[in-house]
Structure formats: structure tokens, C-alpha cells
Amino acid sequence: MGKLLRRTFLIGSAAVAGGVAVGFYMYQKPYPNPLTGDAATGESVLNPFVKISADSSVTIIVPRAEMGQGVVTTLAALVAEELDVELADVKTEFAPAASVYYNRAMMEEGAPFPAFDNSFLAEMTRDIQGVVAKFLALQATGGSSSIIDAFDRMRTAGAAARAILIAAAADKWQAAAASLKTENGKVVDPALGRSASYGELVAAAAGQEVPETVTLKDPAGWRYLGKSQPRLDMRDKVTGKAEFGVDVRLPDMLFATVRMNPRQGARMTAMDASAAEKVPGVVKVINLGTGYAVVADNTWTAFKAADLVTPEWDKASYPETTEAVFAEIDAALKAGGGFNMRDDGDAPDAIAAASGQAISARYTAPYLAHATMEPMNATAQWRDGKLTVWSGNQAPSSIVTQAASVFDLWASDVTVHSTYLGGGFGRRFETDFSILAARVAKETDGKPVQVTWTREEDMRHDMYRPGAICEATAVVDGEGVPSVQLTTASQSPIASTFGRLAGMINPPGNDRTIVDGLWDQPYALANYRVTGIPVDMDIPVGFWRAVGHSHNPFFHESFMDEIAHASGQDPLEMRLKLMQPYPAAVACVQAVKDMSGWGTPLAADGVKSRGRGVAFCLSFGTWVAQVVQVADTDDGIRIEKVWCAADFGTALDPKNLEGQMMSGIIFGLSAAMGQEITFADGAVEQGNFDAYDAMRMNQTPDIQVRVLQASGKMGGAGEPGTPPSLPALANAIFAATGKRIRQLPLSKEITFA
């Protein structure tokens, strides 16, 4: 608490709209409360996160994107816990784009220190990253950071609101605030048996001084936190009422679609739209420079007419085929250089000294699309020179920044309404779909227009998980401890992303997104070198669920498996041995050992063989071990079971965390089994789920998850389930079949049932 209270203070309140507004600010420079301008009559804005009406209904403002990870429910629970109201009754609203909602934890995760490093330098650098986040005021959802960021802030918002309600009651009753308590939406005076609902008190709370410090509840007394809560968004999501970006409906709204140059970023040199313009229902065809839009009175007409336009596309500025792209990556790898992100001892020397004994492997991972269930879309409207955008997005503040830059506007002239996201996985961190809608809306005479991409447009205009090649070498000493050297080459997700987003700066230091998952793992090896080599190409790449941790753990953990087998060690026992200094890692590996019955013989009844594979990854502050069990059948490899143990430090909602692990595992296994984006003639070849599929119900294994909370530091949930799943599957296939597959997707070498 001490650290929190020094950083956090609350300043005096002011009356607005017949109610109360209390600033709640981080550091010493206040951001304006964005809610005070449009509070409804009878509604009081207690701080940027809490509104209470005269009828006592409570609305909690959610400044993060709900893309399935359950953030709405847990953020509301953090406030409700301290405010002392019924969680099931609170309403939630997505926050407008405003500085006060910046995400500190996401930037801290970007600091160049592994999560297990709690040294002074590491902590200080994380603090500086947090300050950078504040100056950028980056209101974004990513890096599995929402709950880490919100844990203190949202609880403090609830506690601060509760404090002024108590102060208002104390004034009203001429009682000492310390003698009053709260009870589920009411302030009560136990001594005299009187009570007042929050609704009765909000108006009287005007002018109340907010205490400089608030005391947060002892976790032992938590009513909601630490316990599984029913998701607040569940009912709307099973009745079809939840509003996604594509569901926005406005008066006089037009519907449109876009077709951009499939050679991404290149120009459209000519266009014949005459046939499209004749289609009944088409309003207009717009030349966007690098593509075109068709505006119509419904989406299908726009799709159909877009097919009738004949564009001429300029050439790509990057290599035109998958082979040429990977030749470029390979050339960068061979040219060497790059940066050493980890360099313990002298791995090259140790490997050279044991000449001829070295274990070597070369791994590759493909480019991947996000393929969210909801294709990219946004709705936009221009009125009186001001822009309003409705979209499911992970970074409303970036949309404001980008729109202000593209259209030469003041940030205050851009309004962003965020809806639910039909999947994000990093794709909706980008602003492209929102800005395109704004460009189309420029041409619709003030009418709102919803711009929906076809699935093909979505898959062929992504910011992909970059392809990568990793070369790995090791020697093992007499104690079974390896010296390891890993060199990986890929495009940089963060450099590509930040290059697209105006007004954003690269985090300082080496580029973690190239080497994450290789350099930051809790293995105690005397000689351990990890080198990252950035590859400069124009293919847009970005944040794909777990980012660098999506492919590098496949390299790292497949290689650890190879080392274990080559040196006659059990792969799981070798990990336990090498992770001894890191108890959280050991506990996770031990847990999956117990859960999976590791080491006990597997019957091969009705199948050719069975095998188990293990993998571990520490990512986004969460420690995760997984064991996958496969069967080799006449129809191919069947994934039968997955056991997962994850240490989140603090587990605020265990059932939701279990769901996030299952989700991350299925996402990773989907990629491992068959996903690959390839290029021909400068364009992405895959367009739809027939060519780029994901795991289906009939392929889904039984998944058991154990939630641990002993690491001592809160970790994230949205991404950490994915990283170990890919190598655990590859290692299980090796155990079952003896076939070591070093390239993704595994379907290049094996069939899945």
C-alpha cells in the first residue's frame, strides 16, 4: 500500500450537473475527468470510473477492450469490492478515449528485464516505462496487462467513491465518519441504527474533500475478488444483444466495404468502377489511393459491387513469394550481427570447446493471421468538421491520435465509441479499420457509414505474426546441464506497429518482440546466449496473441526437449533440475507432472502409439507449464489431453482464468496444427477459413487447468496460455512417433485426425 499511496492522490470535488465530480489522478499532474461533460441529469460522476444515480444504480466505467478475456467483469469487481455494492447489479460502460485511462502496466511489461528479475534496476526501469505510458496516455488493451494495471487503480477508485459517500453521510448526520460503515450500497450508522442509500447521498457528496489516502480492504475480507464471478456480459452474449462493431446501427446509415491493394501498402494505379456504379443500391465508389470503397444501402450490395470494380494494383515493396521472404530472413541470419538479449557465461566458447559433441537444430515459424471471428469493421460519421468513430478496438486513444494526424483535427474533435470486440488477439490494437471508415465517411455527406471487410479482405490485410528462423546449438556437461546458444531472425512486431501509429515512440533498449520467449525463461544455465536479428521488410507485422512468445517458445522448448533426449534425460525432470532457482516454475512443472501421470506407461489400445510432451513458458508475468498427450491413429495425430498449471501470482477470478488458459491453448494448438500465411505475387494466398482454419469441436482435447498463485507478483491471463502449447504438442508427437518436427505448422510433416 505504501507505494500506491505515495503515487496516488485524490483531490477535491466539484459539483456538476446537479451531482458530484471528484478527480482521481495518478502522479501529480491531473488529467481531466472525461465524464463530467456529459453526465445525465440526476447522475453523479464520482470519479472517472464510477457514476451513481439518484436511484442508487451504479455504473462502472471500463477503460479496456472486452475481447473475450472477461475484463469487464473483473474490472467491475475491483470497483464493486471497495465501493461495497452488489456486483450483479452494476452496469458497465466502455470508457471514451481519454488520457486518464492510460495503461501503465502494458508499457512496464515492455521493459527490457525478464519477469523474474526484481532487481532495483529492473523495477526502476519498469517505473520509467510507466511514466512513458503516462506521457503517451496510451489507452490500450494488450500485453495481458489490464488487470495488473487496474488492480490498484480500480480498487482505489471504488474506495475513493465510498469515502466521499461516507463523508456526505457524516455531514448529514453530524456523525464522525469513522463511526460509519457501508453495507451493500448504503451508508449505515450502527450506533444509531440509521442508514442512507448511495443514491440519497450522491448529491450531498458535492464539495466533499476526498481523503488523500484511502485504505483498501484486506484480501482476507474480499467478497468478490479471488472468487469466480458470473460474467456480466454473458446474458447479452447468449441472447444476441451484445453490440459488436458490426452491430452499430444509426439513423440514415449507409453500408460499405473496402478493397485495398492485396500487395499491402502499394498504390492502386487505375480503377474502372463503371459496372459497380450501375448496381442498384450502390451510392458511390470511392478511390482511396491504395484501394477503393463501395458505398451502398446494404453490406451485401457493397460486397457484390466491389467484385465488379476492376482495379490495377502496383507492385509490392517486399519480396513477392514465401520463398523469397524466408530467403531474406535466412540471409539476415547468415549475415549475423543483431543484439545479445541474454549472454550469461560464454556459450560460444563452451560449445566450441566440446567440438563435435554439439546438438544443433534449425526451426522455422510461418507468418500468421489473427483471423478474429468478427472481420474488421468500423462505423464513422462527420458532422461540422468533427469525427465520430464506432468500433470494437483495443486502443481508442490511438484512433484519436491517428485521426487527428490524418485529418488535421484537434484531438477534441474526434470521438470514439468502443463496442464489444468479436475477437482481438492484437489485431484490433491497430487503427487501420477505424481510419478507413473515417475516410469513407468523408465522402458520404454527413451520413454515417459502416465499413465491413469481407473475410478475404481481413485475412489478406492483416498485420501478421512475423515468420521467423531460429538456429540453436548446445552442448551438455557431465551433470546434464546444457550450454545453449540461440539466434533468431524475424521482422519486429513493435517496430512495424509503432511505425504505423503516429505519435508513438519505440520503447528504449533492445527489441524484445524479436527474442521474447528465448531470453527471458527461468533456466539456470551457466552459458546461455540469445541473439536477436531484426529483418527489415515492408510486410506489415504486429501483435499476435503472445507476440514474440507465440513462436520463440516453440524454438526454445522444442530445443530443450531435443537436448534432454540427446543427453539421455527425461525432458520434464531436466526442466525441474534446471529451474531450481525459480520455485514458481518448479511448482508449475511439478503440477503438470502430477496431473498428467508423467512417467507412467501409456496404453496404446486402438491406436498405433501414444506420447506425452511437456513445455514451459514464463510470459506476461505468468508462469505456465503444459503437458500434451497425443495418439498416433490411422487417421493421423489426435490430440487427446492437455494439462496446464499456471501461476498468476494473484488469481482474481479462477474460473475466468481457467477459460483464458483453455482459450490460449486452443489458439496455440490451432496455429501449430495447420495455420500458415503464404505469399505469391506479393499477395497473401489464404483468404478464408477453407485455407486458414482453426481447431474445431471434433479435434478439441480434454483440457485440465490448475490455477496457482504463489509467484508473488501478478501476471496476465489473455496470452500466457498460448506459448507452451505449440512446443508441448511437437514434443508429444516426438514422444509418440519418434518424429521431430522443427517447422510450423506441424501439418507440413504430419496429418492430424
Place this chain on the structure above:
Amino acid sequence: MDIKINGKTVAIEADPEMPLLWALRDIAGLTGTKFGCGIAMCGACTVLIDGEPTRSCSIALEDVSGEVTTVEALQGDNGALHAVQEAWIEQQVAQCGYCQSGQIMSAVALLASNPSPTDADIDDAMSGNLCRCGTYPRIRAAIHMAARKLAGA
């Protein structure tokens, strides 16, 4: 063109070739049914036509001869949820939620024709419905739970 949707006859003025999905979403104002792929590969647009699960993105208005039921009509007039929806809530199935209207319609159709499906039956009926959040384990559990609820009703 008159289409019977959720118990009402709705006059749809549109190209007869327009897929039912877009008539529901952009003309009839029923946005619970989702667009995912446009080629019947993902199941997000699943509705019932005379009780049969149908990918509404791939059937033209002129080919719709039966009564269309969408997710909006699963609740009873008194607002009571369908047993499948209740089971979805109790199992906490949905994550992003975008595919769930289609998943639920497929599950409703399965249970209408097979009141106590096996895991293999669920695989057969549900594998056309993609979920990128990977909610399949809970969908499976919710279908079994809904089957028990319907049997008890």
C-alpha cells in the same frame, strides 16, 4: 418478398439473390446473427429454417421457403431464456461472444433432434461452428447440461 421470421411475416424489399444473413442484419434489423466468413465455413450466421440449422450467409432470400428462427426468438414471451441459453450462462461459455449466436442455434437444433447427444454426436453437430476463443470444452459441457435441463422439464 415475404419471409416468416421469428413468428412474424416480414416484407423484405431486396434482391432475391441477397443471402438471408444480410436481409436479417441490414434490412430486418436483427443483428444477433453474425457475419463471419460468407462461405458457410464458420457457422457464425447459423439460423434455423423450419428447425434445420442453416448457414444464412449461403442461402439466397429466394430459396428461403420455411420459417426462419434467429437467436432473438429463443427467449420466451415472458423473457425466460431457452434451456440452451441457461446452460451457456451456467457454464460461462462465451468469451468474445461473436460466434455464440451461431453455436447456440446449432446446439438448439441438435437437442431438438437428439435429446441426449453423445460426445460424438456433439462433434458431428458442432464442428461446423468455429470459435477462435476456444470455448469448445465449455460448449460441450453446456450442451450436456442443456440436455439434462430439457429432459427434466
